[in-house]
Every structure is written in C-alpha cells, then in structure tokens.
Amino acid sequence: MEDTIVAPATPPALSAIALIRMSGPKSLEIISSLLRKSFKGEPQRLYYRKLYFGEELLDDVVLSYWKSPRSYTGEDMIEISCHGNPYIVERILEACLKKGARLASPGEFTKRAFLNGKMDLTQAEAIIDLIHAGGMLALKSAQALQSGGLSKELLRIRAELIDILAEVEAYIDFPEEDIQPEVGDQLIGRLLAMENKLSTLLSSAPLSRVLREGVTIVLAGSPNVGKSSLFNALLKENRAIVSPHPGTTRDTIEAECRIGSFLVKIIDTAGQRVADDQIEAEGIRRAQEAVKRGDLILHLVSAPDDPSTDPYVLPQLQAQQKVIAIASKADLGIHPANKDKHALSIVTGMGLEELEEKIKKILESFFPMDFSYGVNPRQQAALAKMAEALNKAILGIKNSLPPELISSELHECLERVGEIVGLVSSEDILDKIFQKFCIGK
Structure with missing residues (x-):
C-alpha cells in the first residue's frame, strides 16, 4: 500500500x-x-x-x-x-x-x-452489488448492506458469543465444577435465539441470488403455440424468429429485461414434440432442462384448440416454482376448456399488459414484506458452518460435555463471524473478492 x-x-x-x-x-x-x-x-x-x-x-x-x-x-x-x-x-x-x-x-x-x-468486508462486497443492481429491490438490498446492515447484526451476535464464551470458559478454570442445569438452560436459550437469527440470514441466500442473477422465466409448450412471439413481446424487440411453421426454435434463446423493478432472464424454448432429427431432439432436451431450473414457467397452449389434444405436459416441478397457464392466440377464439387460462393475443395485444402485471405480482411474492437484504454465497458458506458449530455447542451443553469442547465450537462461531466481516481474512479470500470489481473501483 x-x-x-x-x-x-x-x-x-x-x-x-x-x-x-x-x-x-x-x-x-x-x-x-x-x-x-x-x-x-x-x-x-x-x-x-x-x-x-x-x-x-x-x-x-x-x-x-x-x-x-x-x-x-x-x-x-x-x-x-x-x-x-x-x-x-x-x-x-x-x-x-x-x-x-x-x-x-x-x-x-x-x-x-x-x-x-x-468499511468492513460485507460493506465492500455490497459495492459490487450496488453497481450491478438490476432493479429497485436489488438496489435497496445493496444499499442496506453497504450501510452495514449485515455487519451490525453479526457484530451483535459476536458480542453475545463473547459474553457466553466467557461464562463457559470460567468453568474450565474450575474443573471440579460442572455447568449447573439452570445455567445450561439459560445458555441454551441464548444460543437458540442466535440460531434463529442465523436461520433467517441463511434463508435470505436464495432471494439474494435471485436479485443478483435475475428471476428466470421460461416459456414452455408445444410447437407453434406463440412462445417466440411472447418472448419478443416481453422483450419489446424482435429477438426470436417467428414463423407459422412448427419447430422454428431449435435451441433455447435467452435474454435479459426488466419487468417492474425486477431484472428477469427470459428463456424461449423449442416446442415439445417427437423430434425429426438429432438437432431438434437436443433442443427439446435443453428446453426440458430450462423448465426444471426456471423460477416462473409460462405454459402456453393454443387457445382455440382442445387442450386434451396438446401433447405437451409440464414435468414435475418443485414447490417454489410458479406457473402461469396461458391460452395463446386468443384472437382466434377460446376453447371452453381453456377459459380458466390467461387469454393472450400478441396480434391484438389482448391480455399482454395483464400478463405483465401477473408476472410482477408473482415476482413480488418471492420476497417477504420485511426483506431488506440477503447474503451472498461466500457469506452463506460461512454462516452455514457457524450454524453447525452453534448446534454442536447447544448439544454439548444438553449432553453435559466438558466445557472445553463447548468452548471450541463457540470459538469456531467467532472465527466465522470474523471471516464474514473481515476481522480475520486471508490474502487469497481478499483477492477472490476484489478481483470481481471493475478497475477504478
């Protein structure tokens, strides 16, 4: 320096x-x-x-x-x-x-x-999130981190840990005395409260990933149901080739845009049918993989056709994945069995604004009302190890283990807090963090 x-x-x-x-x-x-x-x-x-x-x-x-x-x-x-x-x-x-x-x-x-x-390490890491924030919620999260939201929470936990550690290590100096049951219960209560705070922080990691990388929206359905037309309409530009002939899209096409205050990644996929050749088959396989990793699936069917004749069936989705069923080409009529789906016509614009509003509400539902910031993968890994050590300390007190063993786990917790905020950090860790920044920052 x-x-x-x-x-x-x-x-x-x-x-x-x-x-x-x-x-x-x-x-x-x-x-x-x-x-x-x-x-x-x-x-x-x-x-x-x-x-x-x-x-x-x-x-x-x-x-x-x-x-x-x-x-x-x-x-x-x-x-x-x-x-x-x-x-x-x-x-x-x-x-x-x-x-x-x-x-x-x-x-x-x-x-x-x-x-x-x-600044501490969490505030330094927040700067790169601030620069790359793709929406208002991502920006507010980065600002909360930069102002020390996470570090303040962790330093409060650290102060509590030091206090508990001092109490536990007092028993090491007097080996003839065991931790009294009532003292042990009190310590467990304090550690459990700390464990709840860590659980809340860890639960924010997936939301933080969504803010940094964007919500993934996947368009799925049979060939020629209007996926590429909707893809272009959401992007407000002609990115995908639109053709009346089935099978035009042979591969996944990805693009980023902003819907409301959210950065989203939209993926157009190949129509699902029996493939005519190996290239189309590979496109269909990639489409299936895209659906499995999507946060929100827009499942399109042809509005005027009987949905029972549509060969495409959505694969088994995970609980957190959301689906909007869309009856596309609604300007050509709507089959009675499609009345419960979102009616959409790219040709006339019918239902497009309403669809965007539905998407916004679903994106907002991913985040709890009290969400302020989330942890990144490095912080998540350290918090997970901290939670594991904390759990071992709680079990150690419950099982009347020697105070030296309990103290060792609490020291592990302190080290992990230091790793997150930068009280202890190796040159390798710092290099990995700061090499992600642009030159001049």
Missing part, C-alpha cells in the same frame, strides 16, 4: 466527461508535476486546471483532492474529471504512470478502503 495507484473510474467510451482516480502517498506530488500553476491542494475543493506532460497539453480538467484519512480509500486521493475521449484518458494515465504511479488492479481502491478501516 506504499504504491500510488491510478485508474479510470468510468468506462472507455465517448462521453461528456470521464473520471480518473489516483490514490496513495505520491498522489499530490504526481498531479502537481503535471501542472504549471501552483496547486495548494485544499481538501474537498474543486480546481479548474490545465494538465501538461512536458510541453504537451493533455486536457482542461477539474481536480478534487481528498486528504487522508478523509477519503474513500483512507489515503491521499486525487480525482481528475476530464473530457470523455478515451484517447485523452489514456494520455493522462500514461503521464501519471511515467511520474511514478502504477495502474490499479480490479477493486484495489475498495480493497485499500477495507484495509484502512473505512
């Missing part, structure tokens, strides 16, 4: 302005060497300046200086707002590098912020 790092903080594209960040002990010295006018460098003020490299004018820029420790990284920082021409950005970066900075690696600014105590 003795190096001074520099990197663009905005994407390499033509734009009105671009932002370059520099952090480290030589930040002020390097930027001053690119100026012809004296730079006082008063913190948290903006300066309009011209940057030069030798005799070459680099650009007219706006500089802001953030003095350690009151900066994003906790170090001296300079932010350079220049014109958004990638070539200008490249030239300014090159000048900073020649003056002694080095190019930052992905996530290195945030990594330095963590190492300098500006």
